[in-house]
Amino acid sequence: MEATQLIAQASQMSMTEEVLWAGLRIVIVVGFTLSIIPLIIWWERRLLSWMQDRIGPNRVGPFGLLQPIADGIKLFMKEEIVPASVDRLIYMAAPAAALLPALIIGATLPWGPNRLLTPIADVDIGILWVLAVSSFGIYGVMLGGWASNNKYSLLGGLRSSAQLISYELAMGVALYSVVLPTGSLRMTEVVATQHEPLWGVVLWAQNWFIFTPYGLLAGVIFLITMVAETNRAPFDLPEAESELIGGFHTEYSSMKFAVFFMAELGMMMLFSGVFAVMFLGGWSPLPLNWEYLANQSDLAGVSWLSSPLLFIGGSAMAPVWFVAKLAVGVSCYIWLRATLPRLRYDQLMALGWKLLLPMAALNFVVVAIWMLYGWWAFFGSVAVLALLYFYVVAAILKPRAERDKVEIRLVDVPVSTAKTIEVGKES
Amino acid sequence: MNPYLPIVLLLVLAAVICTAMVTLSWLLGPKRITPYKSAPYECGVEPVGSARERFPIKFFLVAMLFILFDIEVVFLWSWMAVFRDWTETGHPAAAYSFWAVMVYMFLWFLGDAYVIRSGALDWEVSATLHPAKLGDLAEGPEVSDEPRPVPPSVAPAAAETAGSAT
Numbered sequence: 001m002e003a004t005q006l007i008a009q010a011s012q013m014s015m016t017e018e019v020l021w022a023g024l025r026i027v028i029v030v031g032f033t034l035s036i037i038p039l040i041i042w043w044e045r046r047l048l049s050w051m052q053d054r055i056g057p058n059r060v061g062p063f064g065l066l067q068p069i070a071d072g073i074k075l076f077m078k079e080e081i082v083p084a085s086v087d088r089l090i091y092m093a094a095p096a097a098a099l100l101p102a103l104i105i106g107a108t109l110p111w112g113p114n115r116l117l118t119p120i121a122d123v124d125i126g127i128l129w130v131l132a133v134s135s136f137g138i139y140g141v142m143l144g145g146w147a148s149n150n151k152y153s154l155l156g157g158l159r160s161s162a163q164l165i166s167y168e169l170a171m172g173v174a175l176y177s178v179v180l181p182t183g184s185l186r187m188t189e190v191v192a193t194q195h196e197p198l199w200g201v202v203l204w205a206q207n208w209f210i211f212t213p214y215g216l217l218a219g220v221i222f223l224i225t226m227v228a229e230t231n232r233a234p235f236d237l238p239e240a241e242s243e244l245i246g247g248f249h250t251e252y253s254s255m256k257f258a259v260f261f262m263a264e265l266g267m268m269m270l271f272s273g274v275f276a277v278m279f280l281g282g283w284s285p286l287p288l289n290w291e292y293l294a295n296q297s298d299l300a301g302v303s304w305l306s307s308p309l310l311f312i313g314g315s316a317m318a319p320v321w322f323v324a325k326l327a328v329g330v331s332c333y334i335w336l337r338a339t340l341p342r343l344r345y346d347q348l349m350a351l352g353w354k355l356l357l358p359m360a361a362l363n364f365v366v367v368a369i370w371m372l373y374g375w376w377a378f379f380g381s382v383a384v385l386a387l388l389y390f391y392v393v394a395a396i397l398k399p400r401a402e403r404d405k406v407e408i409r410l411v412d413v414p415v416s417t418a419k420t421i422e423v424g425k426e427s
Numbered sequence: 428m429n430p431y432l433p434i435v436l437l438l439v440l441a442a443v444i445c446t447a448m449v450t451l452s453w454l455l456g457p458k459r460i461t462p463y464k465s466a467p468y469e470c471g472v473e474p475v476g477s478a479r480e481r482f483p484i485k486f487f488l489v490a491m492l493f494i495l496f497d498i499e500v501v502f503l504w505s506w507m508a509v510f511r512d513w514t515e516t517g518h519p520a521a522a523y524s525f526w527a528v529m530v531y532m533f534l535w536f537l538g539d540a541y542v543i544r545s546g547a548l549d550w551e552v553s554a555t556l557h558p559a560k561l562g563d564l565a566e567g568p569e570v571s572d573e574p575r576p577v578p579p580s581v582a583p584a585a586a587e588t589a590g591s592a593t
Binding site: 019022023025028030034075076078079080081082083085093094096097098099100103104105120121122123128129148149150151152153154155158161162166167168169172173175179181182183184185192235245246249251254255256259262272345346349350352353357358361364365369371372381392 | 430431432433434437438440441442444445446448449451453454455456457458459460464465466467468469470477478479480482485489490492493496497499504505507508509510511512514521522525528529532535539540542543547548549550567577588
C-alpha cells in the first residue's frame with residue numbers, strides 16, 4: 001500500500017527531485033557495499049578461524065573489528081610494484097574493471113518495498129542487467145592475467161575466463177525457470193510473484209520459488225553457478241594457490257591487490273542478494289503472508305497480534321530482513337570455503353557443461369509445459385524427460401567412458417616372486 | 428524521468444571510485460624500483476622466456492561455444508516476458524509459441540549433445556599434435572609391448588624422429 005502511494009508521489013516529482021532521490025539511492029547502495037566489505041573481510045577471517053579451531057584476528061579494536069581498516073590503510077601506503085614487462089595501461093585498468101561490476105551489479109536489486117530508496121533503477125531488464133554485469137566481471141580477471149606478462153597470471157586468467165563463461169550460461173538458463181512463471185524480467189515483479197499464496201492455494205504462506213519443485217532445482221543450479229561466478233572455493237581455480245601462486249593477481253601489490261578481493265567480496269554479497277530476490281522471497285523474513293495472518297488474527301479475536309505481524313512484514317523492517325539474508329548468504333559462502341576441497345579443472349568444466357546446463361534447460365522446458373498444461377502434464381513430463389535424459393546421457397557418454405577406461409598393468413617385476421600384478425581389472 | 432538515468436549516474440560514480448582506488452595507492456606509496464622488484468615473479472627463479480606463449484586451443488573452443496549458446500539463450504528472454512500473459516488470457520499464441528519454442532529447444536539439445544559427443548569439452552583428453560600422444564589417441568586403451576602404429580597424418584614427422592634416434 002505504502003509503496004504504491006510513494007510511486008504515485010514519485011510521478012508528480014520534478015526532475016531535480018527525482019535526480020536527488022536517485023542520488024540518495026545510489027549513495028545508499030554503493031555506500032553500504034563499500035562500508036560492509038571490511039566487515040565481510042573480518043567475518044570471513046573470524047568464521048574461517050572458528051571453523052578451523054583457531055581464534056583469528058582479535059587484536060585491533062573490539063573483537064578485531066578494526067583489523068580490515070588497518071590492513072586497508074597499510075595497503076594504501078605500501079609501495080606499488082609494477083613489473084617492468086607488463087602492459088602498463090591494461091595492467092592499471094584491470095583492478096578497476098574488476099571492481100566496477102561489484103559496484104554496479106546491485107543497481108536493479110530491491111532491498112525493500114520502498115521504491116524511493118531501492119532499487120536504484122526499477123527497470124524492466126533487471127535480471128538481464130545482473131547477468132550482463134556479472135559477465136563483465138571476466139574482464140578484470142582476464143585483462144589482469146594477460147597484462148601481467150607472467151605465466152601463472154596468464155594461466156589463471158585463461159582458466160577463469162573459461163570458467164566464468166561456462167557457468168554464466170548455466171546461470172542464465174537456471175533463471176529462465178524463475179522468469180517464466182513471473183512473466184517479467186523486473187526484479188520487483190519477481191518478488192511480488194513470490195508474495196502470492198503458496199502454489200496458488202495455501203493462503204497463509206508465500207510462494208517462494210525455492211518451495212516449488214522447479215524452483216528448487218533452479219535454485220540449486222543458481223547457487224552452484226553463483227559460487228563459480230564469484231571465483232570462490234570450491235571453484236577458486238583461477239587463483240589456485242597450490243599450483244598458480246596467486247593466479248591472475250600474482251603480479252599485483254598494494255591497493256591494486258586488495259581491489260581484486262574487494263570486488264570478490266562485494267560480488268559475493270550482491271549475488272547473495274540476487275539469490276534472495278530470485279528464490280527466497282526478497283525482503284520477506286519468513287514465507288508467511290503477513291497481511292493475511294494479521295486479518296485472520298483480527299477475525300479470531302486476537303487483534304493485539306495483528307499490528308506486530310504487520311510490523312514484521314511491513315516496509316520498515318524489510319531492509320533489515322534483506323540484510324539478514326545477505327549475511328546468511330555470505331556466511332554460507334565462507335562455510336563452503338571451509339568445507340569443500342577445490343575441484344579439478346576438467347571436473348569443473350564437465351559439471352558446468354554436461355550437468356548443470358542441460359539440467360537447467362530441461363527444467364525450463366518442464367516449467368513451460370506446466371504453465372500451459374497444468375500440474376499433471378508437469379509430473380508426466382518430469383518422468384518422461386528424466387528417463388530420456390538419463391538414456392541420452394548414457395548414449396552420449398558411453399563410448400567415451402569405454403575409451404577412457406584406464407587399465408594399469410605392472411609387468412616384469414624384478415623381484416624373486418615376479419608375477420603380473422593387475423590393477424583395476426576383474427578376472 | 429528516464430528510468431535508466433540512475434544507472435548512468437551509478438556508472439559515473441562507480442567509475443570515479445574505481446579510478447580513485449587504483450590511483451590513490453600509486454600516489455601515496457613510496458617508489459623505490461630495483462631490477463629484482465620489477466622482474467616477473469616466477470617463484471624466485473630467473474624468469475624463463477616470455478609469458479606471451481601459445482595456450483591450449485580448448486579455451487578458445489569454450490569461448491566460441493559460449494558465444495553460440497549464449498545467443499541462443501538470449502533469444503528466449505523476450506518470449507518469456509510475454510508467455511505468462513498469454514497463458515493467463517488464453518491467447519492463441521500461447522500454444523503456438525510454446526511448440527515453436529519446443530522445436531527450438533529440441534535443436535538446442537541436439538547441439539548440446541553434439542558438442543558433448545564430439546569431445547569438445549573433454550579436458551582430460553589431450554588435444555596436442557605431438558606424435559606420441561596422438562598415437563595414444565588413435566590406438567585406444569589396449570596396452571601392448573609392440574611399437575605403436577603411427578597414424579598416417581603424422582607419419583613423416585614420426586619417421587624423422589625415429590631416424591634421428593637410430
